[in-house]
Amino acid sequence: MASSKRNKEVKPEAVNQYRRGFLTRLGLTTATAVTSVSAHGAWSGKTMEDGFADFFQQHYQRMTAEELQETLRRIERKAKQQHGVRISCVDTPPLDGVVFGYAINVSKCKGYRDCVEACLEENNLAPDIRYISVLELDEGSMNLELADRYYEHEEVPVEGKFYMPVQCMQCDNPPCVKACPVNATWKESDGIVVIDYDWCIGCRYCMAACPYSARFFNWTQPELPAERINTNTNYLGNRPRPAGVVEKCHFCTQRTRMGRQPACQEACPTGARIFGNLLDPKSEIRYVLENKGVFRLKEDLGTEPKFWYFSDR
């Protein structure tokens, strides 16, 4: 009985029909799946093209000019789709003959934290990240372990305390750059240590390597309300960051490479912050370095920070 069933003839037309039907159904199913997937956010809301382009995006330093322009447009589209804001993202190359340096007058810093707030607004920071910490220390002491960055007073300055803002020191010999296993962070020719947020794998080795705790990790997708987003952004600067990458102070590349002052300098009400070009002998920063008693944090580590402190005394 079984053999008769096996020997039952099947017409070739029927096979063809069966196969054709199967292929049609398969094609239809795939098409529906792809359509529904792209509509329902398998590419996190992006088009499939943008999703692929994101995946195959090159390292910043290896991108051609056209690839970079495409990437910048894609970043703008992503910001529109994620945050509902039309931003402008540009890539500003470092200026020739410029190395940036920063000096803070600790006698003049009164601990108002205006710089911290300005940085938060300028750099599209996640609500729990601050690039600048203003440390409150006892007068006459320099023990950073006893410093309080969460001081809460009715009025500052408090008698017997002094204030010292710390942020990324833009080291000339940056240990974070050496620690990065994928070259996602490097020192630019103007001395700013930058991060390619799209190349960062989020291993946080750089955070462990940084002796100044100046690097921060985005554990989640930063929640940025549309009205708080600064739309003037830079690829290596303040563009909205994805989750799972490290970020840090970049001397406001979106401002300083255009000749402007960093946001923290602009916000400082006491004029304690002095920013400028270290290669210009007539700049304010050079006068400070040549005529004031300056010091740097953890100088003995050999990181060569380009961030100095001085006092009026």
Add this chain to the structure above:
Amino acid sequence: MLRWLMMIITVATPYMLGAEEADQFQAETQLYPEAPEFTVAPRNYKKKFRHDCTRCHEAEDADPEPRRLKTRHIREIDHGGNRFWCLTCHDGENMDFLRTSRNEKIKFDQSYLICGSCHANRQKDWYFGAHGKRVSGWQGDRVILPCTQCHNPHSPATEARKPKPVPPVRIGLERQQTHIPAITQSWKP
């Protein structure tokens, strides 16, 4: 009638004379020729400092005798340890001007020439950029704030005020008891 006439003269005179007189005077401003060039940003004062002194002093000369002032003046001068009197800095002949210790008549915008007569170190730092604030970009024209923009000349100390909000504590970095609590229970077999 005479009172009305006086009032009209008092109000009108500074507008007729003040502007021309201000342009006539040029003081020696560049004390440090090697300092980088700068322009002083216009003062942006709070209303309480904006007095039109000549409104009254055009009709009435300033009395050089130090005394406690009553009408429309700043009562307390918290500067110079009670050694200062209005005419230490202001010009007694024309109250819309200042007068340096070298007896130069200068504009309100040139107050840094007066401040430097006591605070010479600060003044030098200001010229070279280690004191004060540059309001223009780090590149290009150097526009800096005048002394009196940040320091009220009648009470120059920086005012204490409430700081901006405390930064949030990141997860895992909350303040914890740093020491292991001492064992209070005695050991039992």
